[in-house]
Amino acid sequence: MPVAPASAPAAPEVSSAPPPAKPAALSGPQKAMRKLGLVRDMDLVLHLPLRWEDATRLVRLVDARVGEVVQFEATVTACEVVNRGRRQLVATVEDGGARCELRFFHFYPTTRRALEVGARVRVRGELRHGLFGLTVMHPTLSVAGSPLPSSLTPVYPTVAGLPQTYLRRAIAQALQRADLSETIPPEFLDQNLLSPAWNGRLALTFLHQPPPTECPQTLEDRQHPAWQRLKAEELLAQQLAQAQARRERARLRAPVLVSAPGPQALPERLLAALPFALTGAQNRVVAEVAADLARERPMHRLLQGDVGSGKTVVAALAAAVAIDAGWQCALMAPTELLAEQHFGKLVAWLAPLGVEVAWLTGSQKKAERTAALARIASGQAALVVGTHAVIQAQVQFARLGLAIIDEQHRFGVAQRLALRDKQAANGFEPHLLMMSATPIPRTLAMSYYADLDVSTLDELPPGRTPVLTRVLSNARRGEVVERIRGQLAQGRQVYWVCPLIEESEALDLRNATATHAELTAALPGVTVALLHSRMPAADKRAVMAAFASGEVGVLVSTTVIEVGVDVPNASLMVIEHAERFGLSQLHQLRGRVGRGAAASACVLLYEAPEGGRLGETARERLRAMVETHDGFEIARRDLAIRGPGEFLGARQSGTPLLRFADLTADAALLEWARRVAPQLLERHPDLAARHVARWLGGKSDFLKA
Incomplete structure (x- = not known):
């Protein structure tokens, strides 16, 4: 099977070393390749085609079929630059009595x-x-008469400044240089899934240069045995990296956090003081977290639960264990509004028990912040709650034993590592508890989150009322306003969520400011408030306090209220331009209502393109919202519609670890990789290390946070 034509001009040497300190010194195609992440030979080898063209045969022009991509040779009979509405180059060619016009707008x-x-x-x-x-x-x-290619021509993903011809030459030479020796011993291959006729080298060479007998469409659907082999190798690399990350963490040491036995222990006193009883799921998860905290190795646990399942009280009990053992706890949330919701609950629960809770955000006044930093450094503040400000360099903990990160998918790898690296006394690693109100589908838990222990709150506390969900066209906006009047007359409150703060030329969306003015005019005598992320923190707090106290009847907001806001008297949620939101985001917003005894509803207002219908993806999302309230089913459908990005957030810092495999379609290969990875790591650690380095390079670091 050919790899590179002997006459191909040499592509620049592609180093397997890390990129130089000053990539700006590169120019032309080299700079463009670095922009695509094509640094090592293996990066090039794994840069697979988007599609293939068949340039291996010629047809006579007289036999060519209209509507098909054809290749023929002909003689030029005329050529001129003309102006037919715009400047263009037009040539006429003839072949065997048939004539064809060639037209170029750019030449x-x-x-x-x-x-x-x-x-x-x-x-x-x-x-x-x-x-x-x-x-x-x-x-x-x-040029007519030149040799025809002996394989299908690959068409690669590229960027400006990187021609296909250059990229093809570079990849062909990388195929010759790269170490593609076998890393999976034959005994690990499942012949029901993977053909023994295909190894990694054959599969890669085949997909870069398929023989002309292969149908391009068959290759593009990614079901060919060569594709299966590469998807299996990719999934195995990911599973190996996850297993390695887990092993590396197991070698670290964390403080053993065990509270004193008896009714005077802080966790027991907190349980006795709570105005509600824990659900069975909460009791189970609290026990799982406590068992982790009692070990010498760092906890690395993801606590997932649907909207309103009670994750905050689990976090409070975990913090109580750490504090009772003489260590500090930090809780970090992605927004000040969410952090403040946590702060309010934790102070109400823990302050009466003698626990000092410190507050840290970027908007604090200097004197207040300085005092908080001093209390944290001295250990006086046993619990620290805040935003990204918690991980800044000047924040020094006396004895950090537990770090809790809420809505973990909103934080980048560096931010999570920075909190974990706030090293406790004597070089101990703090325990890490990550929380998410976006349930993780099983296939994601098996792949991207395979290095985590996962606890699931699969039971809602009593008292949550079902939320009726309706999908309405924006043309029925007046009916929605009438519905709001009815809710207000019953003493209820209403959320109205908009996707933008102010007018955007790029998107024809109503903005929160205009909607606020519209509803204020339509609802005389009703206090309509506006809340968005650009407001000063103090103004946000004042608006939320007024809404929580019942002074505000309608809160017009951007998605800043997506998580953490708890106002039981709010019974109606209106989401404008719902077709623009992700499915899990719609589910989170719907979860802001139905928190009290009153019957609640969520109205999804959509606006189809002028004269058209909503796209299939938008229709699927809105249909799912009407059909189910189960967060786990919502998550499963969201994964099918959008892929893993919604769940992963910044876990991979924008660099997906799976380029070829599909978690849903390739579930059997994922099961194989999960089964094989620990065996390969145990019995052939050198092959496992080579396999991970080949497929992931430095990207395996993204799995360590």
Whole structure:
């Protein structure tokens, strides 16, 4: 099977070393390749085609079929630059009595020289019917009579400044240089899933240069045995990296956090003081977390639960264990509003028990912040709650034993590592509890989160009322306003969520400011408040306090209220331009209502494109919201619709660890990889290390946080 034509000009050497300190010194295609992350030979080898073109055969122009991409050779009979509405180069070619017009809207002097009258050219492009007969728009030109390729021509993902020809040469040479030796012993191959005829080298060479007998469409659907082999290798690399991360963490040491036995222990006193009883799920998860905290190795646990399942009280009990053992706890949330909700609950629960809780955000006044930093450094503040401010360099803990991160998918790897690296006394690693109100589908828990222990709150506390969900066109906006009047007359409150703060030329969306003015005019005598992320923190707090106390009837907001806001008297949620929101985000917003005894509803207002219908993806999302309230089913559908990005957030810092495998379609391969990874790591650690380095390079670091 050919790898590179012998006459191919040499592509620049691609180093396997890390990128140089000053990539700006690079120019042209090299700089463009670095922009694509093509640094090592293996990066190039794993840069697989988007599609393939068959340039291995010629047809006679007289036999070519309109609507197909064809390749033929013909003689140029005319060529001129004309102005037919816009400047263009038009050439006429003939072959065996058939005539075709070639048309270029963008062209260079070399194009005109190649199309001199009398020249014989090879033309490739889609044959169409035009005003003057057969036409090919912007065809590919080459010299007639030159050798035809012996394999299908790959078309690669690229960026400006990186021509396909350059990329093809670089990849062909990388295939020759790269170490593609086998890393999976034969005994680990499942012949029901993977053909023994295909190893990694054969699969990669085949997909870069398929023989002309292969159908391009068959290759593009990624079901060929060569694709199966590569998807299996990719999933195995990910599972190996996860297992390695877990092993590395197991070698670290964390403080043993065990509270004193008896009714005077802080966790017991907190349980006795709570105005509600824990659910069975909460009791189970509290026990799982306590068992982790009592071990010498750092806890690395994800606490997932649907909207309103009671994650905060689990976090409070975990903090109580750490504090009772003589250590500090830090809780970090992605927004000041959410952090403040946590702070209010934790102070109400723990302050009466003698626990000092410190507050840290970027908007604090200097004197207040200085005092908080001093209490944290001295250990006087046993619990610290805040935003990203918690991980800043000047924050020094006396004895940090437990770090809790809420809505963990909103934080980047560096931010999570920074909190974990706030080293406790004597070099101990703090325990880490991550929380998410977006349940993780099983396939994601098996893959991207395989290095975590996962606890699930799968039971809602009593008292939550079902939320009726309706989907309405924006044309029925007036009916919604009437519904709001009815709710207000019953003493209830209403959320109205908008996607933007102010007008955007790029998106034709109503903004929160305009909606606030509209509802204020439509509801005389009702206090309509506005809340968005650009408001000063003090103003946000004042608006939320007024809404929570019942002074505000309607709160017009952006998605700043997505998580953490708890106002039981709010019974109606209106989400404007719901077609623009992600499914899990819609579910989070709906979870702001139904928190009291009153019947609650969520109205999803949508606006279809002018004269058209909503796209299929938007329709699927809105349909799912009507059909189910189960956060786990919502998460499963969201994964099917959007892929893993919604759940992962910044876990991979924008660099997906799976490029070829699909977690849903390739579930059987994922099961195989989960089964094989620990065995390969145990019995062939050198092969496992080579396999991870080949597929992930430095990206395996993204799994350590």
